[in-house]
Amino acid sequence: MIGKLDEALRFHQTALSLRAERQQALASNIANADTPNYKARDMDFNSALSRALSKGGPAAKPAASSPSLVNGAGFQAVANALTRTSAAHLGGTPSGVTASGAQLLYRQTAVQGNIDGNTVDMDVERNQFADNALRYEAGVTFVNGQIKGLLTAIQGQ
Amino acid sequence: MSLFNIFNVAGSAMSAQGQRLNTVASNIANADSATSSTGQTYRAKQVVFSAVPTANPAAAGVKVQQVVEDQSPLKTHYDPKHPQADEKGYVTMPNVNVVEEMVNMISASRSYQTNVETMNAAKTMLLKTLTLGQ
Numbered sequence: 001m002i003g004k005l006d007e008a009l010r011f012h013q014t015a016l017s018l019r020a021e022r023q024q025a026l027a028s029n030i031a032n033a034d035t036p037n038y039k040a041r042d043m044d045f046n047s048a049l050s051r052a053l054s055k056g057g058p059a060a061k062p063a064a065s066s067p068s069l070v071n072g073a074g075f076q077a078v079a080n081a082l083t084r085t086s087a088a089h090l091g092g093t094p095s096g097v098t099a100s101g102a103q104l105l106y107r108q109t110a111v112q113g114n115i116d117g118n119t120v121d122m123d124v125e126r127n128q129f130a131d132n133a134l135r136y137e138a139g140v141t142f143v144n145g146q147i148k149g150l151l152t153a154i155q156g157q
Numbered sequence: 158m159s160l161f162n163i164f165n166v167a168g169s170a171m172s173a174q175g176q177r178l179n180t181v182a183s184n185i186a187n188a189d190s191a192t193s194s195t196g197q198t199y200r201a202k203q204v205v206f207s208a209v210p211t212a213n214p215a216a217a218g219v220k221v222q223q224v225v226e227d228q229s230p231l232k233t234h235y236d237p238k239h240p241q242a243d244e245k246g247y248v249t250m251p252n253v254n255v256v257e258e259m260v261n262m263i264s265a266s267r268s269y270q271t272n273v274e275t276m277n278a279a280k281t282m283l284l285k286t287l288t289l290g291q
Binding site: 030036038126129136 | 170214218219279290
C-alpha cells in the first residue's frame with residue numbers, strides 16, 4: 001500500500017527536486033553575472049526528468065558501496081563515473097552532474113559575447129528563472145491536488 | 158533541499174556586489190583627493206570577482222578574489238597655488254574616472270537587486286512547499 005502511495009507521488013516528487021536543482025543552477029548564473037570567465041550552465045529538464053524516472057527516481061539511488069557507480073550519479077552513463085582503484089576511496093561526484101544525476105550543460109554562447117569571457121545573458125537567465133519558479137509552484141499545486149484526492153479515497157467520504 | 162542553497166549563492170553575490178559598491182564609493186569620494194593617508198596619490202580601486210564552487214556542482218557562489226589598483230597614469234593639472242604642486246606648478250590628481258564609477262555603481266546596485274529577487278523567489282517556493290498537503 002505504501003509502495004502504491006509512493007508510486008503515485010513519485011513523478012511529481014522527482015520533477016520538483018529537479019526543478020529545485022535547476023532553480024539553483026539558474027540562481028548561480030544570476031549570481032555570477034559579473035564574474036569574469038564564468039560560463040552559464042543549465043540542464044535539459046526533459047531529458048533529466050526522463051532519465052531520473054527511468055531509473056526509479058532519486059529515492060532509488062545506487063548503494064554507496066557499488067564501485068562502478070559514483071555516489072549519486074546512478075543516472076549517468078558509466079563513462080562519466082570516476083575510476084576507483086580501491087573500494088575504500090571516496091567516490092566524489094563527476095563534474096557537471098548534480099545530486100540527482102541531471103547533466104549540467106553549458107549554454108550556447110550569446111549573440112553578443114562579453115569581453116571578459118562571461119556567457120551569462122541576464123535576460124535569458126531571468127526568464128528561465130521566473131519560468132522555472134512558476135513550474136515549480138505548478139508542481140506543488142499538482143501534488144496538493146493528488147494528496148487531496150488520496151485523502152478523499154482514504155476517508156471514503 | 159537544494160532550494161536552501163540559493164540563499165548561500167545569492168547571499169555571496171550580494172556581499173560581493175556590496176563590496177564592489179563600497180569600492181565605487183571610495184573611488185568617487187577620493188576623486189579630488191590630491192594626497193592620501195599613504196602619502197601617495199590615490200589610485201582608483203577595482204574588485205575582481207571569482208566563482209566559488211560549492212558542494213553541489215550545479216551551484217557556484219561569488220567572492221571578491223582581490224582588490225586591484227588602476228595602473229593607468231595619474232592626472233596632472235597646472236595649479237601653481239595648490240599646496241601639493243611640484244616645482245613646475247603641476248598637481249597630481251587621482252586617476253578616478255567618475256563616469257566609469259557611476260556606470261559601475263548602477264551595475265552593482267542592479268546586480269544586488271536581482272540577487273535579492275532571486276532570494277525572494279526561492280523563499281516563496283520554499284513557503285509553498287511547506288504548505289504541501291494542507
